[in-house]
Amino acid sequence: MRKHTNxxxxxxxxxxxxxxxxxxxxxxxxxxxxxxxxxxxxxVGWLNQxxxxxxxxxxxxxxIEYYRxxxxxxxxxxx
Numbered sequence: 001m002r003k004h005t006n007x008x009x010x011x012x013x014x015x016x017x018x019x020x021x022x023x024x025x026x027x028x029x030x031x032x033x034x035x036x037x038x039x040x041x042x043x044v045g046w047l048n049q050x051x052x053x054x055x056x057x058x059x060x061x062x063x064i065e066y067y068r069x070x071x072x073x074x075x076x077x078x079x
Contacts (some may be wrong), residue, residue: 004064009034010034011033011034011035012031012032012033012034012035013030013031013032013058013059014028014029014030014031015028015029015031016028016029017042018027019042027042028039028040028042029042030042030055030059032059037049037052038052039051039052039055039056041055061078070073
């Protein structure tokens with residue numbers, strides 16, 4: 001019998017950005033899927049394992065620094 005735990009796991013992280021053209025629009029720039037272990041970037045497509053690890057490390061460190069500066073607030077909700 002499997003013991004029930006209340007651990008949360010990330011399924012994916014998606015980063016959106018405004019892309020300029022005649023009518024700027026919000027598009028998916030970075031998509032990190034933990035279950036498939038794949039990372040997508042708008043400008044280069046699917047990344048190999050080494051590139052994915054580098055981008056993920058940079059993304060997380062930037063996220064933490066922006067949070068520390070009070071640039072945005074993070075909230076977690078359960079729907």
